[in-house]
Amino acid sequence: MESRLSIEEAQQQVDEWIKTYGKRYFNELTNMAILTEEVGELARIIARTYGEQSFKESDKAYNLADEMADVLWVLLCLANQTGVDMTSAFKKNLEKKTTRDRDRHFNNNKL
Numbered sequence: 001m002e003s004r005l006s007i008e009e010a011q012q013q014v015d016e017w018i019k020t021y022g023k024r025y026f027n028e029l030t031n032m033a034i035l036t037e038e039v040g041e042l043a044r045i046i047a048r049t050y051g052e053q054s055f056k057e058s059d060k061a062y063n064l065a066d067e068m069a070d071v072l073w074v075l076l077c078l079a080n081q082t083g084v085d086m087t088s089a090f091k092k093n094l095e096k097k098t099t100r101d102r103d104r105h106f107n108n109n110k111l
Contacts, residue, residue, distance in 0.1 A: 007087045008086075010072070010076055011086055011087075014080060025077055026077075031081065034074050035071065035075060035078065038067065041062060041067050042064075045062050049064065
């Protein structure tokens with residue numbers, strides 16, 4: 001059985017990997033560009049799998065789970081570089097959404 005990984009542990013593992021194998025973090029601007037690239041690769045798979053675009057031969061090398069993990073990886077790199085505790089940030093964000101949107105979606109006739 002696979003063990004679960006907390007957000008905090010994931011941030012720590014990314015940091016350890018960078019320090020062990022990556023030499024150093026790319027600068028924040030470079031990582032932001034890489035994050036954008038990775039989100040684009042994820043969008044490509046989503047558009048072809050769930051949208052109306054068809055797969056090209058070159059798309060077959062992409063894997064949905066792997067692309068999502070790539071996005072998470074770079075996001076955790078940016079969090080580490082900028083001193084953001086993603087566990088705390090996520091909890092605060094969830095509280096904000098719960099307070100702000102508690103009834104919003106239930107009252108949306110479009111849903």
